[in-house]
Amino acid sequence: MNKTIKNIRTxxxxxxxxxxxxxxxxxxxxxxxxxxxxxxxxxxxxxFILSKGxxxxxxxxxxxxxxxxxxxxxxxxxxNKTILxxxxxxxxxxxxxxxxxxxxxxxxxxxKALKFKINKENNKVFVLLSDGxxxxxxxxxxxxxxxxxxxxxxxxxxxxxxxxxxxxxKKVINIEPLKSKLIAFGCNVDEVNxxxxxxxxxxxxxxxxxxxxxxxxxxxxxxxxxxxENDNLWHYKNPTLDQLKLGLDEIKKKYA
Amino acid sequence: xxxxxxxxxxxxxxxxxxxxxxxDLGFSVIExxxxxxxxxxxxxxxxxxNMMGMAAGIASEKCNVFVYSIANFSTFRCAEQxxxxxxxxxxxxxxxxVGSGVGYGNLGYTHHALQDYSLMRSFPNMLIxxxxxxxxxxxxxKYIKKNPQPSYLRLDKNEHKTIKPKKxxxxxxxxxxxxxxxxxxxxxxxxxxxxxxxxxxxKKYKNYSIYSMPLWGMKAxxxxxxxxxxxxxIITVEDHFYDGGFGSWIKECINDTDIKTTIKSKYINSxxxxxxxxxxxxxxxxxxx
Numbered sequence: 001m002n003k004t005i006k007n008i009r010t011x012x013x014x015x016x017x018x019x020x021x022x023x024x025x026x027x028x029x030x031x032x033x034x035x036x037x038x039x040x041x042x043x044x045x046x047x048f049i050l051s052k053g054x055x056x057x058x059x060x061x062x063x064x065x066x067x068x069x070x071x072x073x074x075x076x077x078x079x080n081k082t083i084l085x086x087x088x089x090x091x092x093x094x095x096x097x098x099x100x101x102x103x104x105x106x107x108x109x110x111x112k113a114l115k116f117k118i119n120k121e122n123n124k125v126f127v128l129l130s131d132g133x134x135x136x137x138x139x140x141x142x143x144x145x146x147x148x149x150x151x152x153x154x155x156x157x158x159x160x161x162x163x164x165x166x167x168x169x170k171k172v173i174n175i176e177p178l179k180s181k182l183i184a185f186g187c188n189v190d191e192v193n194x195x196x197x198x199x200x201x202x203x204x205x206x207x208x209x210x211x212x213x214x215x216x217x218x219x220x221x222x223x224x225x226x227x228x229e230n231d232n233l234w235h236y237k238n239p240t241l242d243q244l245k246l247g248l249d250e251i252k253k254k255y256a
Numbered sequence: 257x258x259x260x261x262x263x264x265x266x267x268x269x270x271x272x273x274x275x276x277x278x279x280d281l282g283f284s285v286i287e288x289x290x291x292x293x294x295x296x297x298x299x300x301x302x303x304x305x306n307m308m309g310m311a312a313g314i315a316s317e318k319c320n321v322f323v324y325s326i327a328n329f330s331t332f333r334c335a336e337q338x339x340x341x342x343x344x345x346x347x348x349x350x351x352x353x354v355g356s357g358v359g360y361g362n363l364g365y366t367h368h369a370l371q372d373y374s375l376m377r378s379f380p381n382m383l384i385x386x387x388x389x390x391x392x393x394x395x396x397x398k399y400i401k402k403n404p405q406p407s408y409l410r411l412d413k414n415e416h417k418t419i420k421p422k423k424x425x426x427x428x429x430x431x432x433x434x435x436x437x438x439x440x441x442x443x444x445x446x447x448x449x450x451x452x453x454x455x456x457x458x459k460k461y462k463n464y465s466i467y468s469m470p471l472w473g474m475k476a477x478x479x480x481x482x483x484x485x486x487x488x489x490i491i492t493v494e495d496h497f498y499d500g501g502f503g504s505w506i507k508e509c510i511n512d513t514d515i516k517t518t519i520k521s522k523y524i525n526s527x528x529x530x531x532x533x534x535x536x537x538x539x540x541x542x543x544x545x
Contacts, residue, residue, distance in 0.1 A: 090345060096316075097341075097345070098340065098344060099340075100340070101336055101340055103305075104309055104336075104337065104341055107305065107306045107307075107308070107309020107310050107312075108309050108310070108312055108316070109313060110306070110309070110310050110313060111310035111311060111312060111313020111315075111317075112313040112314070112316065114298070114310065114313070114314065115275075115313070115314045115317045115319060116317070118295050137305065138303075138305045138309065141303035141305060141306035144301065144303070145303070145306055145310070
């Protein structure tokens with residue numbers, strides 16, 4: 001387990017450096033969530049949509065660990081003619097839907113869940129949102145619809161790392177009290193440590209009836225590399241060579 | 257055309273793979289579909305962006321989805337969902353808008369479809385389906401069942417009998433002859449302006465042939481160009497603004513080529529936004545002439 005987590009974080013860091021791309025903080029906060037989904041939860045017939053499409057590299061690195069994309073393909077990240085768009089792309093094997101503009105993933109997931117539910121198909125639908133997406137009108141439109149239609153085959157995970165693009169969530173648009181808002185919208189809501197695989201697995205496996213399930217995953221933006229943690233600089237910046245070395249060293253020690 | 261659309265959609269849904277989504281409108285129109293397929297119709301409520309995203313989600317599970325609304329609500333309001341979720345993923349969603357041009361008359365500018373072509377034709381995979389009469393509508397629905405793809409079906413509120421009823425073979429970018437006349441000089445319509453073409457435009461352009469092009473879009477330009485070049489003069493007629501409209505599209509088809517066809521455009525004048533009136537009044541004052 002630790003080895004896979006280490007590999008995913010390592011690839012995120014190395015490829016962000018190589019591609020000189022943004023959003024490393026957003027990628028690092030969802031590593032355990034993706035690991036849990038792909039190793040403990042998702043069955044072949046299930047669907048997963050990464051709504052925070054800017055964290056594409058975290059998903060590509062996870063898909064590589066699941067052998068859904070090759071190392072050769074993974075290493076094309078950031079180069080011309082790659083299929084690995086910096087926002088997640090459905091042209092990549094194992095990716096359900098392209099996103100990148102926020103607030104799109106949940107309506108798509110709701111459409112899929114609705115289709116499965118009314119046809120009595122037992123496929124489950126999972127979608128991972130960012131906390132910034134709580135600003136989007138579509139998020140709340142979709143929740144109204146999902147709860148009205150009792151879409152209990154839908155699980156929404158919110159990567160609550162408390163930092164959106166420009167600043168801390170509470171300074172941009174305060175979304176608290178988040179849990180009670182979501183309950184008021186007719187959802188079953190759990191709060192977990194989003195870096196704890198056992199907690200995530202238990203919450204995702206918990207029986208759910210008549211309501212959509214929401215898991216508020218408390219996470220740390222930039223998790224795993226101390227100088228990147230909890231700092232929105234790493235929504236934009238890519239590491240220098242020295243920072244790459246420091247980061248790789250930290251990951252190696254932490255996830256040995 | 258609305259009721260005919262529903263009637264034909266019911267006929268096509270023999271495999272129950274067609275889903276109809278509305279956003280809290282369609283009263284006294286959609287009921288026959290609901291009666292026949294209660295599990296295939298959903299009211300998304302007054303939430304167009306979620307509606308369009310959901311439509312993409314359902315369509316991505318190998319279903320054909322029709323989204324039924326009034327033009328601006330199912331286009332501009334959720335333009336990015338159409339762009340990213342439907343068109344980019346090339347999903348079989350047909351966006352159906354009612355009230356083309358100034359069809360909603362006194363309901364005013366918020367309900368008039370005057371820029372919808374310009375938005376919808378900017379999407380690479382989107383096929384515009386703009387029937388000019390009932391027969392074209394029936395053929396279009398059969399075509400889209402056979403060739404499911406991102407598409408925009410633009411309906412008038414009223415029924416439109418065909419000028420020359422016959423079996424119509426349709427194809428994107430194809431010219432369909434309605435009235436025989438001069439073989440080199442033609443009037444070309446899209447949408448429900450065939451009566452205007454025959455009753456008004458033809459008076460000025462005597463003995464011109466009248467053609468219709470109900471299917472067009474970015475992908476159809478090369479095919480349309482092959483026919484455009486056969487004519488000496490084309491007068492386009494549409495119930496839409498000039499900018500981004502059908503006439504502009506026809507002109508774009510031959511821009512940067514050596515084709516010498518003269519193209520003139522008849523359209524709705526943008527000053528229409530400053531007046532309130534019935535469909536007939538607004539068309540008479542600001543419509544194609």
